[in-house]
Amino acid sequence: MQTQLPKDLLATETGQTADKILRSCVHCGFCLSACPTYGLLGDELDSPRGRIYLIKSVLEGNEVTQDTLSHLDRCLTCRSCETTCPSGVEYGHLLDIGREMAEEKSARNPLQRLIRYGVRKSLTTPWFFNLVIKAMPFLRHSTAVQFTVDELALQQKLQDQQEALKSSVLLISGCVQPALAPNINQASIKVLNRLGLNVLETPQEQCCGAVDHHLSGNADAIAKIKTNIDAWTAYLNQGVKAIISNASGCGVMVKDYPHLMREDAEYAKKAKRIAEHTFDIAEFLSKQDLSIFTHYKNQKVTFHSPCTLQHGQKLPGLVEDILRRLGYRISHVNDAHLCCGSAGTYSIFQPKLSKQLRKNKLTNLLDSNPKIIVTANIGCLMHLQKGTEVPVKHWIELLSTHS
Structure with missing residues (x-):
């Protein structure tokens, strides 16, 4: 793609990155069939290729209209197009740059700004x-329950038996997960303890920054990222062997820290180190001996693979492989590459599209009449559970329950 970005923009790292990504697009259109919003709306401006043209226009200094914002807002950032693209276009990074510049140039409705900020x-x-x-407990995951006191005591006993930091991992607890579905972190700790690992948890206020990043709160996102890098680097310096994420949305954000901090002389190398030590819990467990866990021959499980796992972190099929190793039978899901419509706060700001995508996803997930649906991200879990009576859980709970 030919570009005509202003010279002052091209003199910056951001401008050079955007120009390189734009030029890598060859207009082939392979991304259209992989795009959930294009599939629903049939408008090319609601496809990756169309949005790339809109971003190019913004970066070249043209007017940013409300229509431009609407088309960019309707993108789920699922990055399915990146998995499909034969040219390796880094669409997600380009979208971040385009959205930030469009936001700066636009006169977004003040009420919208206030709601997004809130x-x-x-x-x-x-x-x-x-x-x-606490005031509205119905907002929690319907199956979210605490482990019993005895189980918690057992976990603590197991932790006390470990060799301090040299056998420790740091679990990213998340900013919403501890309140919405506390059993996910507890199950993760139990599984990691069974593998002989001491588990340290990040405090809830150490948010990965994804919510701010995707809602134009870039300054707040960078502040959170720097706080995390400083805190987590201290753990690595003391001997913690890995940083574990059990929410794939958080994991892809942390792995993107090097890109987001690439222009910061103080934090660029630190961000790279954090990302290199960060693993989705499936990624980490796939390298462990899981023979201590009970095998369930031919027990059928339906797995929903979050976009942030299969497209963002590029770990397709990993959870399914682990479950198969343990004897589970994984049901086939049609259009498994398409987004469920959760996409962070997307379900709040684009409810109509989000609900339609959820309906389509659940049709495919429920096709095999599952007794349980498992996934790997709190956002997907909460979103899907609102549309079905079939229990939706994090897959790590299977290992925790049957260990």
């Missing part, structure tokens, strides 16, 4: 979010 602050302020969940 949502991201509410979700990333633990004391407030926890208070809301």
Whole structure:
């Protein structure tokens, strides 16, 4: 793709990155069939190729209209197009640049700005979010229950038996997961303890920054990223062997820290080190001996693979492989590459599209009449559970229950 970006923009790292990504697009159109919004709306401006043209226009200094914002807002950032693209176009990174510049140039409705600000602050302020969940417990995951006191005591006993930091991993607890579905982190700790690992947890206020990043709160996102890098680097320096994420949305964000901090002389190398030590829990467990866990021959499980796992982190089929190793039979899911419509806060700001995508996804997930659906991200879990009576859980809970 030919570009005519202003010279002052091309003099920056951001401009050079955007120009390189734009020029890598060859207009082939392979991305259209992989795009959930194009599949629903049939408008090329709601496809990756169409949005690339819109971003190119923005970067070249043209006017940013409300229509431009609407088309960019409707992108799920699922990155399915990246998996399909034969040219390796880094669409997600280009979208981040385009959205930020479009936001700066646009006169977004003040009410929209206020709502977006309120949502991201509410979700990333633990004391407030926890208070809301406590006041309205129906918002929690319907199957979210604490382990019994005996089980917690056993976990603590197992932790006490470990060799301090040299056998420790750091679990990213998340900013909303501890309140919405606390059993996910507890199950993760139990599984890792069974493997002889001491588990340290990040405090809830150490949000990965994804919510701010995707809602134009870039300054707040960078502040959170720097806080995390400083805190987690200290753990690595003391001997922690890995940083574990059990929410694929958080995992892909942390693995993107090097890109987001690439222009920061102080944090660029630190960000790279954090990303190199960060693993989705499936990625980490795939390298472990899992023979201590009970095998369930031919027990059928339906797995929903989050976009942030299969497209963002590029770990397609990994959870399914682990479950097969343990004897589970994985049901086939049609259009498994398509987004369920959760996409972080997308279900809040694009409810109509989000619900249609969920309906389509559940049709495919329920086709095999499953007794349980498992996934790997809290957002997908909460979103899908609202559309079905079939229990939706994190896959790590299977290992925890049958270990």
